[in-house]
Amino acid sequence: MTAAAVARADQWVPPRAPAPAPPPVPAIGRAWPVGARPAVVRGWEPPAGPYARGHRGVDLAAAPGSAVRAVAAGRVSFAGRVAGRGVVSVELAATGLPPLRTTYEPVRAAVRKGEEVAPGQVVGTVETTGAHCPGTCVHWGLLRGDVYLDPLSLLPPWLWRSGPSRLLPVLGVPLP
Secondary structure, three states: OOHHHHHHHHOOOOOOOOOOOOOOOOOOOOOOOOOOOOOEEEOOEOOOOOOOOOEOOEEEEOOOOOEEEOOOOEEEEEEEEEOOEEEEEEEEOOOOOOOEEEEEEOEEEOOOOOOEEOOOOEEEEEOOOOOOOOOOEEEEEEEEOOEEEOHHHHOOHHHHHOOOOOOOOOOOOOOO
C-alpha cells in the first residue's frame, strides 16, 4: 500500500446526513379540474425510477369542450402545445421550494404564461386529441421540481365528498 493510500484510509469521513424529506403536499385544492366530481378513469401509479413504467398523474373523464379549471391559486408557467397536444401548467402559490406545479392535458389554453389564476378559474377546454383514454379525458399531473406526486392529494376530504345535497325526511315531525 502506498503512503497516499494509507493517508486516505486513515482519514475519517463523517457520514452524510440524509436528504431532507420533501415538504408534504398541502390539501389546498378548491375545485376539481373538470366537473363537480369526475370519474377517475386511471389512477396515479408512481414509477419505480425516473424512466420506469407508471402513470404520472390521474385521468379524469371529461367531454370534449368541457371547461378545465385551476384547482388552486397560482401562476401559469406554460400554456401551449407539446407533441401536438395542448398543455397548461400552473405553479401553485405558497407551496414551498420548489413549488408544486399542476399540469392539464389535452387542453386548449384560455390563459397565457405568467397570468395569475384563482381556484376554479377556467384555464382551458378539453381537446379531443390523442388516444390516451378509451373516451375523452384530462390527464392531471402534479410535480415538485422533477418529482411526480399524486395530484389527488391536493384535494381536501370535503371536496371528495362533495356532490348534490339531498334532503331526507325527518321522522316523527308532523307535516305542516
